[in-house]
Amino acid sequence: MSDKTLNLQSETQTLELGTALAAIVRPPLVIHLEGELGAGKTTLSRALVQGLGHQGHVKSPTYTLVEPYELENVSVYHFDLYRLADPEELEFMGIRDYFSDQSLCLVEWPSKGQGVLPPADLTITLSYQGEGRCVTLSSHSTKGEAILEQL
Template identity: 65%
Template sequence: MTAITFFLETETETLDLGRKLAALMRPPFTLYLSGELGAGKTTLSRGIVQGLGHEGAVKSPTYTLVEPYELADVEVYHFDLYRLNDPEELEYMGIRDYFSATSLCIVEWPEKGMGLLPEADIQLHLQYADGGREVRIEAKSIKGQALLNNVK
């Protein structure tokens, strides 16, 4: 599988990349987002959710662990596992039920849930670079590779 890298100077560019990715995603699809605090994971997630048709606010599910968005043709689940103390907590919330044939799942801090999360189709890593953000997108499945081929 391959990877591509983008440099994003502004929050608007981060939102635009999210919208571009959203246009290429079809359920079932799992996206992992990793990077330091404040690197832009939630901003990118906001672009994706809005790109899929959500018109309201997109907030970080830091305290709730998951924020659902029921859209016309897709169920979107935005996870933020930053505050997760033990991956076993995911079992108690019925984590497997979220990853269905009709869902698109965005997971921030996926390393906190390893062992209980399904494999990602793509993994994005955001990091600070030269006053902006560098985003590395890596395909982890055939479906992820197809998306990557079209996002270039």
């Protein structure tokens, strides 16, 4: 559909992007987060989850595969598939149950779940650009397109 590219000069700007996204995202929604280790996927996810109203710590679900956040108007599921050995493992954990009409699913390392994960409405790709980050947001649905228009 379409893309939007942003240049973020600091972690603060990454946090601001997450907060801005929180103001416009609505379930059901699937966001894939791509980028190298340390590129800022979890930082962006943390700001988005906190922007939606979570008061506590937002940790990386690297070892648990998923961290759930039950908020007032949305269930947020933050997945980190980095350590996933086989996409079929997602079937055993009941992955399909997480993707409901009330959920916002953030998926880091979505390529590890290829063939099992539902398609993304929005893909956010973070890459190193000197000390900052280049962020490309790509829409894959009308919902994703609406987010890009509002951002």
